[in-house]
Amino acid sequence: MTSEKEQDVTADILVIGGGLGGTAAALAAAKAGMRVVMTEETDWIGGQLTTQAVPPDEHRWIEQCGCTASYREFRERVRRYYRDHYPLTEQAANNPLLNPGNGWVSRLAHEPRVALRVLQDMLAPYVNSGRIRIMYETMPVRAVTAENRVEAVVVRDLRSGTETALTGRYVLDATECGDLLTLTGTEYVIGAESRSAFLEPHAPEAADPFDVQAITHVAAVDYVPGGNFTITEPEQYRFWKSFIPTFSAHPLLSWYATDADDTTRTKRFTLFPNGQGIVSLWDYRRILDPANLAGPLYDGELTLLNWPQNDYFLGSVVDVPFLVRKERLEAARQLTLSLVYWLQTDAPRLDGGKGFSGIRLRGDVLGTKDGLAKSVYIRESRRIQAMTTVTEHDVSKELRGGRGIKRLDDSVGVGSYHLDLHHTTASNRSFYIPNYPYEIPLGALLPIRMKNVLPACKNIGTTQISNGCFRLHPTEWNIGEAAGLLASYCVINGIAPHDVKRDMEQLERYQKLLTDHGVELHWPESVETEVLL
Numbered sequence: 001m002t003s004e005k006e007q008d009v010t011a012d013i014l015v016i017g018g019g020l021g022g023t024a025a026a027l028a029a030a031k032a033g034m035r036v037v038m039t040e041e042t043d044w045i046g047g048q049l050t051t052q053a054v055p056p057d058e059h060r061w062i063e064q065c066g067c068t069a070s071y072r073e074f075r076e077r078v079r080r081y082y083r084d085h086y087p088l089t090e091q092a093a094n095n096p097l098l099n100p101g102n103g104w105v106s107r108l109a110h111e112p113r114v115a116l117r118v119l120q121d122m123l124a125p126y127v128n129s130g131r132i133r134i135m136y137e138t139m140p141v142r143a144v145t146a147e148n149r150v151e152a153v154v155v156r157d158l159r160s161g162t163e164t165a166l167t168g169r170y171v172l173d174a175t176e177c178g179d180l181l182t183l184t185g186t187e188y189v190i191g192a193e194s195r196s197a198f199l200e201p202h203a204p205e206a207a208d209p210f211d212v213q214a215i216t217h218v219a220a221v222d223y224v225p226g227g228n229f230t231i232t233e234p235e236q237y238r239f240w241k242s243f244i245p246t247f248s249a250h251p252l253l254s255w256y257a258t259d260a261d262d263t264t265r266t267k268r269f270t271l272f273p274n275g276q277g278i279v280s281l282w283d284y285r286r287i288l289d290p291a292n293l294a295g296p297l298y299d300g301e302l303t304l305l306n307w308p309q310n311d312y313f314l315g316s317v318v319d320v321p322f323l324v325r326k327e328r329l330e331a332a333r334q335l336t337l338s339l340v341y342w343l344q345t346d347a348p349r350l351d352g353g354k355g356f357s358g359i360r361l362r363g364d365v366l367g368t369k370d371g372l373a374k375s376v377y378i379r380e381s382r383r384i385q386a387m388t389t390v391t392e393h394d395v396s397k398e399l400r401g402g403r404g405i406k407r408l409d410d411s412v413g414v415g416s417y418h419l420d421l422h423h424t425t426a427s428n429r430s431f432y433i434p435n436y437p438y439e440i441p442l443g444a445l446l447p448i449r450m451k452n453v454l455p456a457c458k459n460i461g462t463t464q465i466s467n468g469c470f471r472l473h474p475t476e477w478n479i480g481e482a483a484g485l486l487a488s489y490c491v492i493n494g495i496a497p498h499d500v501k502r503d504m505e506q507l508e509r510y511q512k513l514l515t516d517h518g519v520e521l522h523w524p525e526s527v528e529t530e531v532l533l
């Protein structure tokens with residue numbers, strides 16, 4: 001396909017990537033009066049929540065505090081969508097904390113299509129008025145830079161091959177892998193830092209840019225008792241069925257996986273809830289529980305396969321040759337299809353039999369033909385070399401001890417999650433380290449050199465280890481919102497982002513803009529007291 005040139009497009013702010021952080025950034029900038037162009041490689045916005053099919057992983061205070069007002073609005077809109085459009089039971093309809101799927105990984109496990117609809121509705125006033133233009137199925141291919149600034153980003157329409165030069169005052173990288181960082185020459189790190197870099201106790205002795213967290217190609221399935229929806233044996237099934245990871249005595253496709261509470265041990269799981277005390281995976285990421293419905297509507301419960309069994313950790317897909325990346329992405333896809341086939345045919349049942357043929361792939365739930373998500377779930381992005389780097393020392397409960405939550409003068413938001421690292425691609429390390437709630441430093445959003453490039457998702461200044469708690473949904477949203485408002489503040493006031501951090505008066509004015517938009521800068525004293533008990 002030959003590339004053709006389309007007329008250049010100009011905006012105040014360019015958001016490259018329409019995932020969760022990018023969507024939040026575009027929404028915040030438009031609310032602040034900016035004109036925004038946002039690109040997205042698929043035909044859905046929303047990233048983790050939609051194209052990657054990952055229900056929100058959140059902290060235990062999420063219903064009261066610890067997120068931005070717009071993220072809270074998103075959550076309430078999801079619940080309202082079910083109340084307004086689904087035939088709920090009276091109990092479900094009146095439950096202020098409705099969890100549509102009753103999945104135990106999330107207080108708000110819900111269908112990706114509902115998340116998509118809610119996000120589209122939140123953006124609608126700005127899209128309809130022309131303040132936000134979304135360029136779907138479009139990816140960045142190169143950038144023009146001069147004097148530490150990005151002058152233009154050239155993007156390609158993946159359907160027609162047409163290329164367009166986008167120009168804006170500020171450029172936000174909200175791509176899942178930090179792709180714009182490479183195109184613009186923005187300094188970054190990827191993979192594991194050495195222990196000597198930040199003296200992190202859980203860092204390896206030597207740095208390894210190819211030792212990144214596992215990726216997962218999520219699938220949606222339901223279960224119809226008595227049905228037979230067995231798929232054709234996947235091409236790589238025999239490999240994955242016999243594959244035993246270095247960190248386990250059991251095959252990857254088994255009911256044994258690493259215990260999150262002690263990653264040196266394995267834990268037994270099974271498929272469905274049972275009376276034997278074995279943890280079930282079916283309701284782990286269940287996104288639609290018919291028990292919430294007043295009448296028959298769905299054939300069965302809907303759940304998402306994002307389990308230890310389909311974490312792909314045999315190689316990185318970042319900064320590797322195109323054909324290697326393509327091969328590994330296909331291997332991740334084959335692993336998930338193999339998990340489905342294993343569940344349908346070979347998975348041991350508690351009654352002594354094998355297989356659950358009633359498991360059915362549900363591509364319609366994810367907007368795909370094969371039942372797998374539109375995009376692979378990326379846990380670890382390229383990360384900018386920033387003015388401030390968040391490390392294990394800033395968030396680990398053990399390392400901070402009695403000091404509790406680290407309070408920051410330049411906070412642009414808050415978050416909380418364990419330092420959760422899935423098995424990495426070279427050393428196969430994994431962690432689940434208890435944390436303290438944290439604040440997000442403005443300095444982590446500021447590249448050391450580039451003047452008009454800002455990170456807007458998982459690509460801020462963290463280490464691989466601290467990334468384990470900064471990569472989840474509420475924090476990515478907060479990062480995107482803070483980046484969108486920072487760019488807006490700089491356009492409005494004619495000031496550079498780095499100067500906002502250097503000048504206390506400017507910092508306070510920018511932080512007021514954040515709080516005016518409902519961004520929490522600090523955790524309440526009640527949470528600080530609670531975590532120290």
